[in-house]
Amino acid sequence: MSAFSLKTKILLLVTVPMFITVMLVMWLVSAKIHELGQTEMEDLRSFIYEGKEVALKNHVEIATSLLKPVLAQKDSISREALEAKVRAFLHSSLYSNNGYFFAMTPEGVMSAHGAKQGLVGKNLLNAKDANGFHFLQEIIKKGKNGGGYVKYIWNKPSKNADVGKLAYSKMLPELNWIVGAGIYIDDIDEKVAIAAAEVEDQVKNTTITIGLVGLGFIIVAIFISIIITNRTIKPLKATADALHNISKGEGDLTQRLEVMSHDEVGLMSQSFNDFAGKIQSLVADISTGITDLSNSIQKMNQVVSKTNANVTQQRHETAQAATAVNEMASAAQEVAENAAGAANAASSADEEAQKGQCTVDETITAINSLSGEINQSSGVISSLQTDADKIGDVVNVINDIADQTNLLALNAAIEAARAGEQGRGFSVVADEVRTLANRTQQSTDEIRGMIESLQSGSRQAVSVMDSSRNQSILTVERAANASESLNTITHSVSTITQMNTQIASAAEQQTSVAEEISHNIQQVANIAEHSAASAEELSNTSNELSQLEGRLSSIVGQFKF
Incomplete structure (x- = not known):
């Protein structure tokens, strides 16, 4: 036999499912917000990455556009002079805080390098990044095919660490060079991490807000349940007391219950009164x-x-x-x-x-x-x-x-x-x-x-x-x-x-x-x-x-x- 009273059972029947529902809703909302945050972070990452791609391509396009007047002199000057002018332009052109340009032949011989001019004249066709990727071969390939992006791992001097880097290259047909530029993309993760932290804070705040609202809802629901339960239990307790009085007390068959509602509880009270009346008549x-x-x-x-x-x-x-x-x-x-x-x-x-x-x-x-x-x-x-x-x-x-x-x-x-x-x-x-x-x-x-x-x-x-x-x-x-x-x-x-x-x-x-x-x-x-x-x-x-x-x-x- 259960030790809980009927009132406690009713309150548990109301509050426990409600608490579970609120907690489930909080979990679902939190999971959904977190999912939306992850999606937003991926979108942010894609947006920044695409922005860097566009900027990098624009830099290369601008550089090649600026070289057109120089390249227009190819018929009037020697190839060596033309290459020297183009190389000087690429070495002197910088963008986006120490960004540089480079150029190489389809065979992998470095023709210009804005950061390390000592590499000029060296064949770097078989150069690999930290993962063993022949990134220069891919840069040459993309350049020959009308331009494209290559992503690889390269050392960043300011951090003295290998980080992600993005390069864009295109063909310079006047010299048969592959002109390109590179940009480090490790800051994308940093920006995304900052945004993710902000989103996580928002998720926490939203979860706390939902929890407080849910807690308030549960408290209000418990209060309303107590009121309704008391109104329901009162006639039931009166019926139980009356039956206990008949079976264990003075056996008073003249007492009647007050019918306070027209629901099943009221019907039970009325039925008890009718039954007590029949028993009273029978005993009489x-x-x-x-x-x-x-x-x-x-x-x-x-x-x-x-x-x-x-x-x-x-x-x-x-x-x-x-x-x-x-x-x-x-x-x-x-x-x-x-x-x-x-x-x-x-x-x-x-x-x-x-x-x-x-x-x-x-x-x-x-x-x-x-x-x-x-x-x-x-x-x-x-x-x-x-x-x-x-x-x-x-x-x-x-x-x-x-x-x-x-x-x-x-x-x-x-x-x-x-x-x-x-x-x-x-x-x-x-x-x-x-x-x-x-x-x-x-x-x-x-x-x-x-x-x-x-x-x-x-x-x-x-x-x-x-x-x-x-x-x-x-x-x-x-x-x-x-x-x-x-x-x-x-x-x-x-x-x-x-x-x-x-x-x-x-x-x-x-x-x-x-x-x-x-x-x-x-x-x-x-x-x-x-x-x-x-x-x-x-x-x-x-x-x-x-x-x-x-x-x-x-x-x-x-x-x-």
């Missing part, structure tokens, strides 16, 4: 859902408490009904025994009939009590079924809330994914909320299954209780018939055997019914135990939902909305 919806979930959990706890109380009461009533049924079975058995004894002892039929009357009365009372308890048990089971239906409704409400929470968590995960790195923390929260919502749905599905089982058992218990109530009514009616039979026994002992048989049969049937009622009551007790277990599991689920509600409240509490 989750908070509302948590409140609804808390209310539903409270209602479910109330239902669970009421169900536990009803189940406890059902256990108690079932135990009483079982006791009554056992007593009824015992009474029926006793009736059967009494009926058998009455058949064996007809003589004591009246006494046994009185006992039977009492027994029947007790049986009727017990059966009536059993019928009332069965009715009460049926009402309790109906209430249990109603409460189970209510629990089912509450479970449906919880399931709906879980679905809504799951949907809200999914939306939050999507929005967090859109936010990228900044929304990763909230994405983790959304995943945890969605996981808890799925667990809530699983728990409510299990509770729904238990409630449906409880409702089915309750309906079956109600059906059994209705059957038991009908049997109780029938038993009461039969007991009434038995009572009437016992009254008849006191008046007609002759029919006692028949009546005892009927009583025995009724007692046996009553015993069977009592056993069936006892079995049904045991089933009701089992259902009550199952209902109690379901209520306990529902209570545990309610506690888990309460913990989930607490965790969600803690998560949502991290945000200010």
Whole structure:
């Protein structure tokens, strides 16, 4: 990760290329000026050289022109006299500060020499300069060809050094001489060097001026870049601070950024405000859902408490009904025994009939009590079924809330994914909320299954209780018939055997019914135990939902909305 801030990166991005550009421009301008200076020096060198050529040629042309009057005498004087006059003229003629003329024959014999007259008469055809160049041969050649220049190296007495020298020669046809003149050209380099130094100074001054202008331009550009960068970085820093406050600070979702421009930075600020608004609305919806979930959990706890109380009461009533049924079975058995004894002892039929009357009365009372308890048990089971239906409704409400929470968590995960790195923390929260919502749905599905089982058992218990109530009514009616039979026994002992048989049969049937009622009551007790277990599991689920509600409240509490 780079240690430079965004502001520093932007400034470097602006200033470094600008500095490189300015330096490159300075280098190119300096190189171009230097190139122009070199070209100018070459032009100056050519100009001076050409000037010397023209001057040297003019000197020779002037000298030959001045010799024309002398040469015009060739027919009137001897050749020796003519050569002497021409030689004297050339020896006496000087130009350009000690410049001299010379003349030689095509064979290389020196005919005149203004600087060294001792060379006259000597053949110098094979003379060479410091580089081994036969310059006199070339001078003769140029002269024969109508005139020309020859450049060679020769000693300069004033410097006592070999320097460049330029000679021009042309033919003097009257004497068949090659007349020429020479001039040192070492001063060309000196003049060019002086001019080059002046040009170099100008190049340096120009480079310094360009550098100062470029430096000023860079400083102004940096100043402008700082202003623009500050205007750009300010909203970006505000966005970063806002995101840091949401992720690490108080989680204030109500804060909004000031949109100070209509460029990409302003669009980012506006997008952040829109995103914060969506997250704020989402967290508010989750908070509302948590409140609804808390209310539903409270209602479910109330239902669970009421169900536990009803189940406890059902256990108690079932135990009483079982006791009554056992007593009824015992009474029926006793009736059967009494009926058998009455058949064996007809003589004591009246006494046994009185006992039977009492027994029947007790049986009727017990059966009536059993019928009332069965009715009460049926009402309790109906209430249990109603409460189970209510629990089912509450479970449906919880399931709906879980679905809504799951949907809200999914939306939050999507929005967090859109936010990228900044929304990763909230994405983790959304995943945890969605996981808890799925667990809530699983728990409510299990509770729904238990409630449906409880409702089915309750309906079956109600059906059994209705059957038991009908049997109780029938038993009461039969007991009434038995009572009437016992009254008849006191008046007609002759029919006692028949009546005892009927009583025995009724007692046996009553015993069977009592056993069936006892079995049904045991089933009701089992259902009550199952209902109690379901209520306990529902209570545990309610506690888990309460913990989930607490965790969600803690998560949502991290945000200010």
